[in-house]
């Protein structure tokens with residue numbers, strides 16, 4: 489069951505209740521107390537902040553139980569998630585302090601003019617003399633934010649800030665969130681090209697399909713810095729890594745398994761492409777209308793591309809129909825689409841990656857009794873298959889070797905690098921994919937990306953550790 493964490497500020501009238509009564513009330517209503525802070529001690533009354541983990545749907549029951557208990561006054565309920573977002577999650581920090589006029593004349597005018605002229609004479613110097621060498625734009629138009637859909641550029645910002653935090657903490661990449669107030673493909677392309685000079689790479693995020701395909705392709709062609717649509721390629725890389733390891737746990741071969749991918753949008757298209765490149769021979773792509781079948785006619789160019797592949801099945805049907813007899817289910821669609829009976833009809837030792845965020849296609853309680861390996865995109869369950877395992881190391885690598893683009897061999901190398909972090913001895917149903925806090929992930933992905941960029945001729949600089 490998805491959990492949330494709330495802080496309850498309560499005032500206790502000690503003549504009527506003890507803290508034990510409060511704890512028992514919270515526990516009976518389904519909450520799990522994780523910490524208690526005394527805000528105002530007192531003999532007759534006291535105020536405490538009680539942090540409680542509770543099912544996403546259970547907060548109201550706790551509030552009601554406390555409100556009905558004599559001697560307890562609920563002063564405030566704060567959601568910890570809201571608290572960590574107050575004022576935003578990132579800030580810009582100068583690398584040095586300007587202490588006097590002398591410093592000022594170096595970092596600003598007149599000194600800075602010398603640097604401007606040097607870059608004007610040789611644009612490549614932007615990499616050594618500005619933030620370009622280490623700065624990535626995280627850009628969204630807010631049209632496919634997580635599984636929440638088209639919620640607009642303001643509402644997209646917390647996700648983009650979160651990605652920027654992860655870039656910095658995991659790979660020391662300075663990332664900046666940019667949320668565009670337009671859905672027009674040409675205007676998005678024009679805007680990104682216009683702001684690109686200060687950036688060393690572009691990470692597109694949560695832009696809905698099919699516009700995301702043209703936006704990425706055009707920008708990759710027209711810019712000389714790497715452009716990466718995270719929901720497509722980051723996700724496909726991590727799914728491929730997870731699948732390579734999950735197949736070992738299930739004792740199955742990639743060229744034998746029947747794979748159903750549900751949600752053929754940005755993530756689904758790229759996952760299908762990468763799985764075909766990795767050796768899948770029996771693929772069933774499914775979207776709202778049911779299976780996308782070989783020989784079918786589709787207006788969506790990427791669906792048509794799939795319908796022309798020999799590995800795609802001809803059999804029509806709904807998701808439920810085609811899931812029967814599948815070995816692998818990969819969901820990048822919407823939450824709560826499947827129930828226990830659906831996964832029960834999959835083949836023995838099934839693999840389910842229910843990756844819709846924040847609510848997976850099927851909850852672990854329903855899936856786990858019937859499958860060998862279960863994974864989601866969330867941080868609060870084991871086996872987190874999330875593109876955060878890919879994008880920090882990929883961009884660390886491309887910035888370090890100044891790659892002009894991120895090609896298919898670089899992506900496949902990144903997938904194999906992520907899979908390799910879990911050793912044969914460690915591999916089990918609960919551990920098919922490394923944690924994002926495993927420092928080897930970024931190091932190995934970076935190494936694989938740089939090495940492959942050099943081998944495929946896209947690197948424009950050889951980092952010192954590769955010389």
Ligand SMILES: NC(=O)C1=CN([C@@H]2O[C@H](COP(=O)(O)OP(=O)(O)OC[C@H]3O[C@@H](n4cnc5c(N)ncnc54)[C@H](O)[C@@H]3O)[C@@H](O)[C@H]2O)C=CC1
Pocket residue numbers: 632633634635636694695696697718719720723750751752753754755756774775776777819820821822825843844845846864865866873874875876
């Ligand atoms: N765990 C992870 O790392 C990632 C998870 N995701 C999740 O995958 C989902 C899709 O993301 P994107 O591909 O970026 O969005 P998108 O909007 O490009 O694609 C979503 C696709 O799902 C389809 N869909 C919607 N409801 C469906 C249903 N009931 N049955 C079948 N198909 C359905 C839509 O028609 C569309 O083709 C989201 O929930 C997102 O949070 C996406 C990227 C990374």
Ligand SMILES: CC(=O)C(=O)O
Pocket residue numbers: 633634635694718719845865874875876
């Ligand atoms: C993880 C991510 O990028 C998404 O759910 O859209």
Ligand SMILES: [Mg+2]
Pocket residue numbers: 634693694718719
């Ligand atoms: Mg995303």
